[in-house]
Amino acid sequence: MKAQSNDGRASASVTQAEPEGVVDARVSPLGSLENLSQREVQQLLSSKQSGVYELFRRCALAVLSSGLESDDVRAIFDRYKDFEIKLGRQAWGIKLEVKNAPASAFVDGSMIRGIKEHLFSVLRDIVYIHDAILGSDRFDLNDPVSITNAVYHILRNARILDYKGRPDLVVCWGGHSIGTAEYDYTKRVGYELGLRALSVCTGCGPGAMKGPMKGATIGHSKQRIREGRYIGMTEPGIIAAEPPNPIVNQLVIMPDIEKRLEAFVRCAHAIIVFPGGAGTAEEILYLLGILLDPANADQPLPVVFTGPPSAAEYFGQIDHFIGATLGEAARSRYKIIIGDPPQAAREVYKGIESVREYRRTKSDAYNYNWLLKIPEDFQRPFEPTHEAMARLELRRDLPAHLMAANLRRAFSGIVAGNVKENGIHAIEEHGPFELHGDKEVMTLLDDLLSAFVRQKRMKIAGEYKPCYRLVA
Template identity: 80%
Template sequence: MDSEEELVDARIAPLGSLENLSQREVEQILNAGRGDVYALFRRCALAVLSSGLETDDIRDIFERYRDFDIRLGRQAWGVKLELKNAPANAFVDGQMIRGITEHLFAVLRDIVYIHDAILGTQRFDLEDSYSITNAVYHILRNARILDYKGRPNLVVCWGGHSITAVEYDYTKRVGYELGLRALNICTGCGPGAMKGPMKGATIGHSKQRIRDGRYIGMTEPGIIAAEPPNPIVNQLVIMPDIEKRLEAFVRCAHAIVVFPGGAGTAEEILYLLGILLAPENADLPLPVVFTGPPSAAEYFGHIDRFIGATLGSAAQRRYKLIIGDPAQVAREIAHGVDAVREFRRARSDAWNYNWLLKIPLAFQQPFEPTHEAMATLELHRGLPAHIMAANLRRAFSGIVTGNVKEQGIRSIDTFGPYVLRGDKKIMGLLDELLAAFAAQRRMKLAGEYRPCYRLVA
């Protein structure tokens, strides 16, 4: 760390979450401030406090603030946080920025709840599909994401944290058009294509005098340090793992917009299409639009060819590709959301949580991308489309882990690149797509990209 960089000590009271707690809840939180739960909370808290730093190298953040410490204390109405050697960029004139304070206590709320109510009890069988869906619902409800009772209007936006300035401006223009149509935004909460739509929507909402716009950020502990919450997020939720984060996205979404991105965006696309290809979801409306500026046409051409060659034309029919026309994207989404509302009304499904969507267990079970697990993924022609989508999703999840997650980076440093094996055609398509991501600098924010994978036909 730069010896001249300022660090801050502070005591922070709850804001946005945990303002009113019973004595039992206080004891639970204080007890959670020890051992593995504390270590997880410290890492996520540092990620939140580091929001705005131009890096996605987790090791750099943790090394730069290696002396950072955060402790939980008791006060008359609940808990307080005591910070030592915190990043100065989280403060203005000695006071923590309000949005960062809210995010910090949202992290504490979710980590404690997940540890105590989801993982720490026998209430949820996390090997059972319906029970997993129920657990996701309870996490979102505890975070008050489901409190909204208005008409369906939530648009999930996916895309990369490492995108060009032209692409970022385009995401803002799409967000603006969505905001003008009174649509709210949910993203992975980080920078780039996760921040742009929210930033644009705030202007659209302001012009329409919408003062309660929702800018929801959904993340998970493994990726929050590489993609810390951007300052526009006004509702933050931490899911236990990437699979439950993905399920939270699609359960809450009334429509999905996909901007250019890298391996993480490809993972999200494959997850979504794999689910929508399930026969049970054949008639379920969920508008999906792939979009970007004219300069992104080649990127989406690679994506579309890859999907067609691996999952087939049925998968291609589940999305529309719109290049260079933000207003048309918003019109398409608004029209699609109307269809979703009528469908859910007719089927008596909840407007704020899509219970009717069927998610196969293969898409819900956490995938730990060890070298062995990556090497044994089945990537062969002839697999059913939803199984191929599930396995390709896992492959991209492993690449994301090797690119930006601490445990993945350390594993690559120790054992070398992951090895992916499959048919020559599949490996060729995968190589073409990943090479395009790397050439377009979609894998990392800065510095030379060293592949964390090796493809073997």
């Protein structure tokens, strides 16, 4: 049959085969992507040997798989192993031809508009990162200052930094695998944020990353805010397990988890943490490790841990773990609010005023926190191999910032073993990662991780098999 693309132009014939549920289509951008140069197009088309094309293909498939209730990366890639995507030119710019794409990304023969925008955001960021960041001598990615500049340029190219208003961006962290009560709570908090004209940024996936955005849309609608920002930040290693949810209206793909985390904290005017698993623990430890640096002692950044009454035990465990490993200084950098969405929103709203005044006084940008110091240990990419995980030092006698950095890496490795393709392969080939440390720290870690497993916070579905072993 002949179908119309979402921009009104005729597209190629679209065929859908059942029961596989796949679609072939030709897709044109909706203005979410500037025209690519001939060099950029050729670079992507000729880069199959370098892996750039395959990276784009896999990220594109992840976007097209949005809405599938699975965080099993290999199941998605195996199910659509015949998926293909080709880049070409047409009179009004570039086009993409997809074959054997998930049918859920289409309605009546046309690709859903939001998914199309996300697809071209992936193309934009993959091309830019490999051309202007990795393929250029402008950025020395071994130098902390240069890394911060690279993060800024990626965000600016994605137009995340176009907003020039008063500080209003609340970064929300939390698990993709959460229960109904916790998900509903994230929506209620998002609603309260929206009523206060605050924007939301998350890791872009399901669960606690979707709920606040969903709630904020209602709050914004009631306040007649038609330009609400729902920013999603992801990276190639996690996007297949956490495909962008449909509410995200600004998507950016960062090169790796460390640059994604830096983007979060430099863009944030406040941070809310909902219940989650290993990935949320990684984010918490990254944030606290930075805030513990003496150079950031005066940096105002409201941080609220919040959840429904059923999450009180969860946050009690997190709070105990932080106090026992990082000390009281770390605990002083956040507040825990249980079962009170309006109070959680009021707390961050009040704190954002302090952020605005601090940035104004220090002549720092509202849309990117240049003055925040991020130690090199938190910027350097960590590849969670078995050797690297075994080398991590987890001892009580370490300075708090080093302990935070190493714990963050440990949780990063557990996330990789749980949901990232490379990590899953490594576990299958060599067995669980081993983490070594003194008995007290290993006991604390075991208690926390065991609670995550009991509460089914590690995976969306299926029996969880630990990808780690703790050795005291």
